[in-house]
Amino acid sequence: MKKRVLSGIQPTGRLHLGNLIGAVENWVRLQREFDCFFFIADYHALTTAYADTKNLRADSKQLTLDLLSAGIDPDRCVLFRQSDIPEHAELHLLFSMITPLSWLERVPTYKSKIDELKERDLGTYGFLGYPVLQAADILIYKANMVPVGEDQLPHLELTREIARRFNHLYREHFPEPQGALTAFPVLPGTDGRKMSKSYQNTIALADPPATLRKKVAGMVTDPARVKKDDPGHPEVCPVYAYYQVFAKERTGTVAAECRAARRGCVECKKELADLLLTYLAPLHERRARLETEPEKLEEILTAGAAKARRIATQTLAEVKEAVGLR
Numbered sequence: 001m002k003k004r005v006l007s008g009i010q011p012t013g014r015l016h017l018g019n020l021i022g023a024v025e026n027w028v029r030l031q032r033e034f035d036c037f038f039f040i041a042d043y044h045a046l047t048t049a050y051a052d053t054k055n056l057r058a059d060s061k062q063l064t065l066d067l068l069s070a071g072i073d074p075d076r077c078v079l080f081r082q083s084d085i086p087e088h089a090e091l092h093l094l095f096s097m098i099t100p101l102s103w104l105e106r107v108p109t110y111k112s113k114i115d116e117l118k119e120r121d122l123g124t125y126g127f128l129g130y131p132v133l134q135a136a137d138i139l140i141y142k143a144n145m146v147p148v149g150e151d152q153l154p155h156l157e158l159t160r161e162i163a164r165r166f167n168h169l170y171r172e173h174f175p176e177p178q179g180a181l182t183a184f185p186v187l188p189g190t191d192g193r194k195m196s197k198s199y200q201n202t203i204a205l206a207d208p209p210a211t212l213r214k215k216v217a218g219m220v221t222d223p224a225r226v227k228k229d230d231p232g233h234p235e236v237c238p239v240y241a242y243y244q245v246f247a248k249e250r251t252g253t254v255a256a257e258c259r260a261a262r263r264g265c266v267e268c269k270k271e272l273a274d275l276l277l278t279y280l281a282p283l284h285e286r287r288a289r290l291e292t293e294p295e296k297l298e299e300i301l302t303a304g305a306a307k308a309r310r311i312a313t314q315t316l317a318e319v320k321e322a323v324g325l326r
Protein backbone atom coordinates (compact mmCIF):
# COMPACT_ATOMS: atom_id res chain seq x y z
CA MET A 1 0.00 0.00 0.00
CA LYS A 2 1.14 3.53 -0.78
CA LYS A 3 2.21 5.66 2.13
CA ARG A 4 -0.18 8.43 3.02
CA VAL A 5 1.10 11.99 2.90
CA LEU A 6 -0.74 14.95 4.37
CA SER A 7 -0.03 18.64 4.66
CA GLY A 8 -1.93 21.86 5.09
CA ILE A 9 -1.33 25.51 4.51
CA GLN A 10 -3.04 28.54 5.98
CA PRO A 11 -4.90 30.90 3.68
CA THR A 12 -3.08 34.03 4.77
CA GLY A 13 -1.80 36.05 1.85
CA ARG A 14 -0.75 34.89 -1.58
CA LEU A 15 1.64 32.00 -2.05
CA HIS A 16 5.14 33.28 -2.67
CA LEU A 17 8.30 31.88 -4.20
CA GLY A 18 9.51 30.81 -0.75
CA ASN A 19 6.37 28.69 -0.26
CA LEU A 20 6.74 27.29 -3.77
CA ILE A 21 10.35 26.20 -3.34
CA GLY A 22 10.11 25.23 0.31
CA ALA A 23 6.80 23.36 0.25
CA VAL A 24 4.49 23.29 -2.70
CA GLU A 25 6.93 21.99 -5.33
CA ASN A 26 7.66 19.16 -2.94
CA TRP A 27 3.93 18.42 -2.66
CA VAL A 28 3.70 18.35 -6.44
CA ARG A 29 6.46 15.72 -6.55
CA LEU A 30 4.96 13.69 -3.72
CA GLN A 31 1.54 13.43 -5.39
CA ARG A 32 3.11 11.34 -8.16
CA GLU A 33 4.24 8.69 -5.71
CA PHE A 34 2.07 8.69 -2.61
CA ASP A 35 -1.52 8.81 -1.45
CA CYS A 36 -1.61 12.56 -0.87
CA PHE A 37 -3.98 14.81 1.06
CA PHE A 38 -3.45 18.57 0.89
CA PHE A 39 -5.72 21.11 2.47
CA ILE A 40 -6.45 24.77 3.06
CA ALA A 41 -6.17 25.25 6.82
CA ASP A 42 -8.89 27.86 7.24
CA TYR A 43 -9.77 26.84 10.80
CA HIS A 44 -6.13 27.35 11.69
CA ALA A 45 -6.19 30.79 10.10
CA LEU A 46 -9.01 31.68 12.48
CA THR A 47 -6.82 31.03 15.52
CA THR A 48 -4.94 34.24 14.78
CA ALA A 49 -7.32 36.10 12.43
CA TYR A 50 -10.59 35.60 14.28
CA ALA A 51 -11.16 39.32 14.73
CA ASP A 52 -10.99 40.14 11.04
CA THR A 53 -12.45 37.49 8.80
CA LYS A 54 -13.67 39.55 5.89
CA ASN A 55 -10.99 38.19 3.55
CA LEU A 56 -11.03 34.60 4.73
CA ARG A 57 -13.19 33.19 1.94
CA ALA A 58 -11.43 35.14 -0.78
CA ASP A 59 -8.03 34.14 0.62
CA SER A 60 -9.00 30.46 0.60
CA LYS A 61 -10.05 30.81 -3.00
CA GLN A 62 -6.82 32.55 -3.98
CA LEU A 63 -4.79 29.89 -2.21
CA THR A 64 -6.68 27.20 -4.09
CA LEU A 65 -5.86 29.00 -7.34
CA ASP A 66 -2.22 29.29 -6.31
CA LEU A 67 -1.97 25.60 -5.44
CA LEU A 68 -3.63 24.46 -8.64
CA SER A 69 -1.52 26.77 -10.75
CA ALA A 70 1.62 25.47 -9.02
CA GLY A 71 0.74 21.97 -10.20
CA ILE A 72 -1.30 20.46 -7.39
CA ASP A 73 -3.47 18.09 -9.41
CA PRO A 74 -6.86 17.06 -8.05
CA ASP A 75 -6.64 13.89 -10.15
CA ARG A 76 -3.52 12.85 -8.26
CA CYS A 77 -4.27 14.02 -4.74
CA VAL A 78 -7.15 14.99 -2.49
CA LEU A 79 -7.33 18.77 -2.23
CA PHE A 80 -9.84 20.14 0.26
CA ARG A 81 -10.77 22.89 2.67
CA GLN A 82 -10.40 22.04 6.35
CA SER A 83 -13.69 23.65 7.43
CA ASP A 84 -15.58 21.42 4.97
CA ILE A 85 -14.71 18.45 7.16
CA PRO A 86 -16.32 18.99 10.58
CA GLU A 87 -14.76 15.73 11.78
CA HIS A 88 -11.44 17.58 12.20
CA ALA A 89 -13.12 19.76 14.81
CA GLU A 90 -14.74 16.82 16.54
CA LEU A 91 -11.50 14.86 16.78
CA HIS A 92 -9.83 18.05 18.02
CA LEU A 93 -12.38 18.15 20.82
CA LEU A 94 -11.72 14.55 21.81
CA PHE A 95 -7.96 15.12 21.72
CA SER A 96 -8.36 18.24 23.85
CA MET A 97 -9.66 16.00 26.63
CA ILE A 98 -6.43 14.03 26.81
CA THR A 99 -3.83 16.73 26.09
CA PRO A 100 -2.16 18.17 29.19
CA LEU A 101 -1.95 21.97 29.20
CA SER A 102 1.77 21.81 29.93
CA TRP A 103 2.41 20.09 26.58
CA LEU A 104 0.80 23.00 24.78
CA GLU A 105 2.43 25.76 26.80
CA ARG A 106 5.89 24.45 25.98
CA VAL A 107 5.39 24.34 22.19
CA PRO A 108 7.92 26.93 20.97
CA THR A 109 5.60 28.48 18.35
CA TYR A 110 3.10 29.28 21.10
CA LYS A 111 5.21 31.95 22.77
CA SER A 112 7.02 33.10 19.61
CA LYS A 113 3.78 33.74 17.69
CA ILE A 114 2.32 35.69 20.59
CA ASP A 115 5.44 37.90 20.55
CA GLU A 116 5.37 38.20 16.78
CA LEU A 117 1.69 39.19 16.61
CA LYS A 118 1.65 41.57 19.58
CA GLU A 119 -1.18 43.61 18.11
CA ARG A 120 -3.55 40.60 18.33
CA ASP A 121 -4.88 39.05 21.48
CA LEU A 122 -3.76 35.43 21.25
CA GLY A 123 -4.58 34.63 24.84
CA THR A 124 -7.40 32.44 23.56
CA TYR A 125 -8.36 28.85 24.12
CA GLY A 126 -8.32 28.24 20.35
CA PHE A 127 -4.82 29.56 19.85
CA LEU A 128 -3.37 27.44 22.64
CA GLY A 129 -5.08 24.48 21.00
CA TYR A 130 -3.60 25.17 17.55
CA PRO A 131 -1.33 22.11 17.61
CA VAL A 132 -4.14 19.89 18.93
CA LEU A 133 -6.17 20.80 15.86
CA GLN A 134 -3.12 20.07 13.73
CA ALA A 135 -2.81 16.65 15.39
CA ALA A 136 -6.47 16.00 14.52
CA ASP A 137 -5.81 17.05 10.89
CA ILE A 138 -3.01 14.54 10.62
CA LEU A 139 -4.33 11.62 12.63
CA ILE A 140 -7.86 11.65 11.23
CA TYR A 141 -6.32 10.44 7.94
CA LYS A 142 -3.74 8.27 9.74
CA ALA A 143 -1.08 10.00 7.69
CA ASN A 144 2.41 8.46 7.69
CA MET A 145 4.35 11.39 6.34
CA VAL A 146 3.87 15.10 6.85
CA PRO A 147 5.96 17.37 4.64
CA VAL A 148 6.51 20.60 6.58
CA GLY A 149 9.07 23.27 7.35
CA GLU A 150 11.41 22.95 10.29
CA ASP A 151 9.34 25.30 12.44
CA GLN A 152 6.54 22.71 12.39
CA LEU A 153 8.54 19.81 13.86
CA PRO A 154 7.45 20.53 17.45
CA HIS A 155 3.83 20.27 16.27
CA LEU A 156 4.59 16.86 14.81
CA GLU A 157 6.26 15.76 18.00
CA LEU A 158 3.14 16.80 19.87
CA THR A 159 1.00 14.92 17.34
CA ARG A 160 2.98 11.76 18.08
CA GLU A 161 2.60 12.34 21.81
CA ILE A 162 -1.16 12.71 21.46
CA ALA A 163 -1.30 9.56 19.29
CA ARG A 164 0.69 7.63 21.90
CA ARG A 165 -1.48 8.88 24.73
CA PHE A 166 -4.65 7.97 22.87
CA ASN A 167 -3.29 4.52 22.03
CA HIS A 168 -2.28 4.03 25.65
CA LEU A 169 -5.53 5.29 27.23
CA TYR A 170 -7.96 3.56 24.88
CA ARG A 171 -6.55 1.23 22.30
CA GLU A 172 -3.85 1.04 19.69
CA HIS A 173 -5.34 3.09 16.94
CA PHE A 174 -3.12 5.78 15.46
CA PRO A 175 0.17 5.31 13.64
CA GLU A 176 2.87 7.85 14.57
CA PRO A 177 3.42 10.21 11.66
CA GLN A 178 6.88 11.34 10.58
CA GLY A 179 7.84 14.81 9.46
CA ALA A 180 9.47 15.08 6.04
CA LEU A 181 11.71 18.11 5.62
CA THR A 182 12.48 19.41 2.17
CA ALA A 183 16.16 19.68 1.34
CA PHE A 184 15.67 23.05 -0.29
CA PRO A 185 17.49 26.12 1.00
CA VAL A 186 15.46 28.94 2.45
CA LEU A 187 14.86 31.50 -0.28
CA PRO A 188 15.64 34.99 0.99
CA GLY A 189 13.13 37.79 0.52
CA THR A 190 13.88 40.78 -1.68
CA ASP A 191 15.54 42.50 1.31
CA GLY A 192 17.76 39.53 2.16
CA ARG A 193 15.81 38.48 5.25
CA LYS A 194 13.69 35.34 5.33
CA MET A 195 10.88 35.63 2.78
CA SER A 196 7.77 36.32 4.78
CA LYS A 197 4.52 38.11 4.28
CA SER A 198 5.03 40.04 7.52
CA TYR A 199 8.26 41.58 6.18
CA GLN A 200 6.62 42.59 2.88
CA ASN A 201 9.59 41.18 1.02
CA THR A 202 7.86 38.43 -0.93
CA ILE A 203 7.47 37.71 -4.61
CA ALA A 204 4.05 36.17 -5.10
CA LEU A 205 3.32 33.46 -7.65
CA ALA A 206 0.46 35.59 -8.90
CA ASP A 207 2.42 38.86 -9.16
CA PRO A 208 1.95 40.26 -12.65
CA PRO A 209 5.20 40.47 -14.67
CA ALA A 210 5.55 44.23 -14.17
CA THR A 211 5.26 43.83 -10.38
CA LEU A 212 7.78 41.00 -10.37
CA ARG A 213 10.26 43.07 -12.41
CA LYS A 214 9.87 45.99 -10.06
CA LYS A 215 10.40 43.83 -6.99
CA VAL A 216 13.49 42.16 -8.47
CA ALA A 217 14.91 45.53 -9.56
CA GLY A 218 14.56 46.69 -5.95
CA MET A 219 16.31 43.68 -4.44
CA VAL A 220 19.19 44.08 -2.01
CA THR A 221 22.57 42.98 -3.43
CA ASP A 222 26.10 42.67 -2.05
CA PRO A 223 26.23 45.72 0.26
CA ALA A 224 30.00 46.09 -0.30
CA ARG A 225 29.41 46.70 -3.97
CA VAL A 226 28.81 50.41 -4.34
CA LYS A 227 30.07 51.00 -7.87
CA LYS A 228 29.99 48.67 -10.82
CA ASP A 229 33.85 48.42 -10.76
CA ASP A 230 33.82 47.09 -7.19
CA PRO A 231 34.26 43.31 -7.27
CA GLY A 232 31.17 41.60 -5.87
CA HIS A 233 30.63 38.75 -3.43
CA PRO A 234 27.87 36.59 -4.88
CA GLU A 235 27.82 34.34 -1.82
CA VAL A 236 26.30 37.15 0.29
CA CYS A 237 23.96 38.43 -2.42
CA PRO A 238 20.24 37.52 -2.32
CA VAL A 239 20.01 37.93 -6.10
CA TYR A 240 22.65 35.23 -6.47
CA ALA A 241 20.74 33.00 -4.05
CA TYR A 242 17.85 33.12 -6.54
CA TYR A 243 20.15 32.08 -9.37
CA GLN A 244 21.19 29.11 -7.27
CA VAL A 245 17.59 28.02 -6.88
CA PHE A 246 16.06 28.95 -10.22
CA ALA A 247 18.95 28.93 -12.71
CA LYS A 248 21.76 26.67 -11.49
CA GLU A 249 23.24 26.55 -14.98
CA ARG A 250 23.92 30.30 -14.88
CA THR A 251 25.61 30.42 -11.47
CA GLY A 252 29.16 29.77 -12.73
CA THR A 253 29.10 32.65 -15.19
CA VAL A 254 27.22 35.02 -12.89
CA ALA A 255 29.60 34.44 -9.97
CA ALA A 256 32.73 34.80 -12.10
CA GLU A 257 31.53 37.98 -13.78
CA CYS A 258 30.36 39.45 -10.48
CA ARG A 259 33.68 38.76 -8.74
CA ALA A 260 35.59 40.27 -11.66
CA ALA A 261 33.31 43.35 -11.69
CA ARG A 262 32.30 42.50 -15.24
CA ARG A 263 28.60 42.30 -14.44
CA GLY A 264 26.50 45.13 -13.11
CA CYS A 265 23.78 44.50 -10.54
CA VAL A 266 21.16 46.18 -12.70
CA GLU A 267 21.72 43.81 -15.62
CA CYS A 268 22.10 40.89 -13.23
CA LYS A 269 18.64 41.58 -11.82
CA LYS A 270 17.16 42.08 -15.29
CA GLU A 271 18.38 38.66 -16.28
CA LEU A 272 17.00 37.19 -13.05
CA ALA A 273 13.58 38.76 -13.65
CA ASP A 274 13.51 37.21 -17.14
CA LEU A 275 14.51 33.83 -15.74
CA LEU A 276 11.84 33.96 -13.04
CA LEU A 277 9.15 34.94 -15.53
CA THR A 278 10.13 32.02 -17.74
CA TYR A 279 10.04 29.73 -14.73
CA LEU A 280 6.63 31.01 -13.70
CA ALA A 281 5.13 31.14 -17.20
CA PRO A 282 3.37 27.76 -16.99
CA LEU A 283 1.96 28.71 -13.56
CA HIS A 284 0.70 32.04 -14.87
CA GLU A 285 -0.94 30.27 -17.81
CA ARG A 286 -2.68 27.74 -15.58
CA ARG A 287 -3.87 30.51 -13.28
CA ALA A 288 -5.24 32.57 -16.18
CA ARG A 289 -7.15 29.53 -17.43
CA LEU A 290 -8.58 28.74 -13.99
CA GLU A 291 -9.65 32.33 -13.48
CA THR A 292 -11.97 32.02 -16.46
CA GLU A 293 -13.82 29.08 -14.85
CA PRO A 294 -14.42 30.02 -11.20
CA GLU A 295 -17.12 27.34 -10.76
CA LYS A 296 -14.43 24.73 -11.34
CA LEU A 297 -12.62 25.71 -8.13
CA GLU A 298 -15.69 25.00 -6.03
CA GLU A 299 -16.18 21.72 -7.87
CA ILE A 300 -12.63 20.67 -7.12
CA LEU A 301 -12.94 21.53 -3.42
CA THR A 302 -16.34 19.85 -3.14
CA ALA A 303 -15.04 16.66 -4.75
CA GLY A 304 -11.96 16.77 -2.53
CA ALA A 305 -14.09 17.24 0.57
CA ALA A 306 -16.25 14.24 -0.35
CA LYS A 307 -13.18 12.00 -0.65
CA ALA A 308 -11.58 13.30 2.54
CA ARG A 309 -14.79 13.03 4.47
CA ARG A 310 -15.26 9.36 3.72
CA ILE A 311 -12.04 8.63 5.56
CA ALA A 312 -12.56 11.21 8.30
CA THR A 313 -16.02 9.89 9.24
CA GLN A 314 -14.68 6.35 9.35
CA THR A 315 -11.81 7.29 11.67
CA LEU A 316 -14.08 9.32 13.89
CA ALA A 317 -16.55 6.44 14.25
CA GLU A 318 -13.69 4.15 15.32
CA VAL A 319 -12.42 6.79 17.73
CA LYS A 320 -15.80 7.31 19.38
CA GLU A 321 -16.07 3.59 19.81
CA ALA A 322 -12.59 3.38 21.33
CA VAL A 323 -13.27 6.27 23.69
CA GLY A 324 -16.45 4.60 24.91
CA LEU A 325 -18.99 6.98 23.46
CA ARG A 326 -20.49 4.24 21.29
Ligand code: TRP
Binds near residue numbers: 009134137138147148
Ligand atom coordinates in the same frame (compact mmCIF):
# COMPACT_ATOMS: atom_id res chain seq x y z
N1 TRP B 1 0.60 24.65 11.03
C1 TRP B 1 0.90 24.51 9.62
C2 TRP B 1 1.68 25.75 9.16
O1 TRP B 1 1.49 26.82 9.71
C3 TRP B 1 -0.34 24.35 8.78
C4 TRP B 1 -1.04 23.08 9.11
C5 TRP B 1 -2.25 22.97 9.73
C6 TRP B 1 -0.56 21.78 8.86
N2 TRP B 1 -2.56 21.66 9.87
C7 TRP B 1 -1.56 20.89 9.36
C8 TRP B 1 0.60 21.27 8.28
C9 TRP B 1 -1.40 19.51 9.28
C10 TRP B 1 0.75 19.89 8.21
C11 TRP B 1 -0.24 19.02 8.70
O2 TRP B 1 2.43 25.65 8.23
Ligand code: SF4
Binds near residue numbers: 221232234254264269
Ligand atom coordinates in the same frame (compact mmCIF):
# COMPACT_ATOMS: atom_id res chain seq x y z
FE1 SF4 C 1 24.57 40.20 -6.77
FE2 SF4 C 1 24.53 39.98 -9.42
FE3 SF4 C 1 25.24 42.28 -8.25
FE4 SF4 C 1 26.84 40.19 -8.11
S1 SF4 C 1 26.24 41.27 -9.96
S2 SF4 C 1 26.30 41.55 -6.41
S3 SF4 C 1 25.38 38.48 -7.98
S4 SF4 C 1 23.24 41.30 -8.18
